Amino acid sequence: MSKQEHFDAIWQRAAGRKGGDAALTALLPQADSGQARLSDAALLSAMSAQIFKSGFVWRVVENKWPAFEQAFWGFEPQKLLLMSPEQLDQRASDPALIRHGKKMQAIMDNALMVQELAEEHGSFGQWLQQWDSRNVIGLWAELKRRGSRLGGNTGPYFLRSVGIDTFLMTGDIIAYLKAHELLDASPNSKRGQMQAQAAFNCWQDESGLPLASLSRVVACSVGDNRLGVTD
Incomplete structure (x- = not known):
């Protein structure tokens, strides 16, 4: 009992x-309710930052994030989907960034997810906002299923960082x-x-x-x- x-x-x-x-x-x-004010690019940036923070020193990620913003074209999903494998490889070896090839690939994978959901729902932000907090675990599951490296507490920490109650x-x-x-x-x-x-x-x-x-x-x-x- x-x-x-x-x-x-x-x-x-x-x-x-x-x-x-x-x-x-x-x-x-x-x-x-910060998610209501954030563009899909800002949401993808926050998501990507949380992925890099997983298992790493958060302060280092935060200090390097302006360089990520520049290297990844402001995290505009449509622009990122035009990035070539060679360009991604260059970023994976850039000392100004955190050289983690798999997490950088997750940026690209999640850019595709964000773009697809934006096409389906008007914006990625609108898709996030449709979830009732009484079933926030359903949102966790969808982020993990459709995205990359968003399992465990990474997805929930991302949601918390952009104002989604969880x-x-x-x-x-x-x-x-x-x-x-x-x-x-x-x-x-x-x-x-x-x-x-x-x-x-x-x-x-x-x-x-x-x-x-x-x-x-x-x-x-x-x-x-x-x-x-x-x-």
Whole structure:
């Protein structure tokens, strides 16, 4: 039998660990509908940056990203689809960039995905916005299926970075869900993600908070008690 806590109990425990309600509130992600303001090129840039950050030092990626913007023509999908293999090889050996051939190939693969979805839905941004946060795991799955290197938490982190509301399956979240018998399948499986979504939907019904805030509070209620914790 699952042991799903009421969200107010989770909040009180997290607030007690972080120094009170005000301190916990200050840790919550700021509500943002940034995806509504971003072009498809900007979305592809953000997606590509997140792919390069996966398994790498984020600050290095951020420092080098202006050079990526220049080398990849502002991440305009239509322009990128005209790039020759030779031009991509040149970028893969450019010391001003991060020389990772497979991740650079993912830029090209995802440019095609963005362009195809834009043709189907008016823009890639519109396609992202059509998803109900109560089934955000469906969006995770589509990004992984149609795109490149967007599995695990890379897709969700990208969505969070552009203002799409989502929870994250981080170590603290997984540990909480398992401890309370809300997750009995692999966190990367469809069944496991459905179980997580169901738990977060229940907490959203109770609290009215965005998934991103719920995710942060749950993470703050368990694990190492450190300031600036990220979920």
